[in-house]
Amino acid sequence: MSTSWQAEEVAAGFEAYDDLPERRIGYPFVFETLGIGDPAVTRVLDYGCGPGKVAERVVGACTSTVVAVDSSPAMLGIARRQRPHPRIDYRLVHDERLAFLPDDSVDAAMCCYVFINIGSLDRIGRIAAEIHRVLRPGGRYAVLDTNPNTTGVRFSTFRSGDPGRRYAPGQRRRVLLYRPDGHTLELIDHHWPPSTYHHVLAEAGFGGITTHQPLWEGGHGPEDELAEGNERRNPPFLIVTGEK
Template sequence: MGTDWRQDTGVADGFDAYDDLPERVLGYPEVFRGLRLDDPDVRTVLDYGCGPGKVALRAAGGFDVDVVAVDISERMLRIAKDSRPHPRVDYHHVESGKLGFLPDGAVDAAMSCYVFINIGDLDAIRAIAAEVHRVLRPGGRYAVLDTNPDTTGVEFATFRSGDPGASYTTGQRRRVLLNQPGGGVLELSDHHWPRSTYGDVLIGAGFAAVEYATPLLDPREHGALVGGTLLGVERPAEAVAAPFLIATGVK
């Protein structure tokens, strides 16, 4: 059985406690670049699958944008509202995945971080992409961040997705380990989607010009950010194996 993101409050609390250091240094900045959040024409951003609000807060705090943040987990949203309130972030609970409160073309950009890998039904993933496409304005960009399917099993600074040496088929469940503050590990279950799945889903939903990014840690670029952290060591895994895949499409 997979991770129960709707009902398991322990999962929500553990995910919130997880130190998303590699994501902060490598993943989220690449998402924001892909969405061109520094473009003055990008004023409203959809965070589909916002979880505890970490990415939404960084977007609203770092750019001149309003963020519409949605999630299926009421517990995640409660954590987000209590721990990461921001006057420019509007949190919404969604039941069916539909965004009925948003009209067509209502947002300038959209992102989904750790959403696709937590869904084992490809049709459900396609439905999300189609709904995001609907609410994006023409020319709007959609960025999807997940763990990199090509580095499954690698022990990164704060997490491991998949078992070392294991080979996974499309959609197969994988064991995920997230390090917890003060010791301990939160064990979750996600799904293996190869790179081609992301392109197929986005193109199938109507997106064009799909681009992929797999950022690596570069001491010259990221040195000031990682000093004194788990990434501030000689030859961290993130410098030789890309932990994330970011797929970006344009409506």
């Protein structure tokens, strides 16, 4: 089984995690490819919003509204308490459905750390299809997950998978999140190769599908929090984008 994100202690542990590489490398790329800040992007869907960290960054970077959805009441409870905002609409989803959103009603959509936490390709496909339904024509979709090509590498704040081990598609994989308080949160996710992401998005109807594996290209001094990490040599994230 994968990690139960319904558990209060898991949600609290994830909230305590410092998503440093994500906010330095991953999320800026996602925001750029989705056109966050473009006047034409007025409504953004954050599917799998967790404790609301990414949704909060979206509204801090632009004037868009965000529909932030998750299947975990524990995660949404943290988001509503810690990151309330008049332009963020937090919603609980059931069975991957976005029944409260009509067709073609959002300008951009993202899934951050969603696919790797699901062991069923059918469920992943339903999520992508539902996002395709609610995204307007010409709108872009971005999926960010840990990079299956660098499984086992110790990054600044996490390690996904055990060093030297090869994983089959969908296989469970141990994840370690190194928290600022010195504690380590152990989770279980699933290994999906890049071809899975392309297949899922194509099956859902997305075109122009591209894969990105950005590296850290920041400074080198002591003020650079990622200066000594593996993020310069090994891309920590796989980001797959498509257009409706």
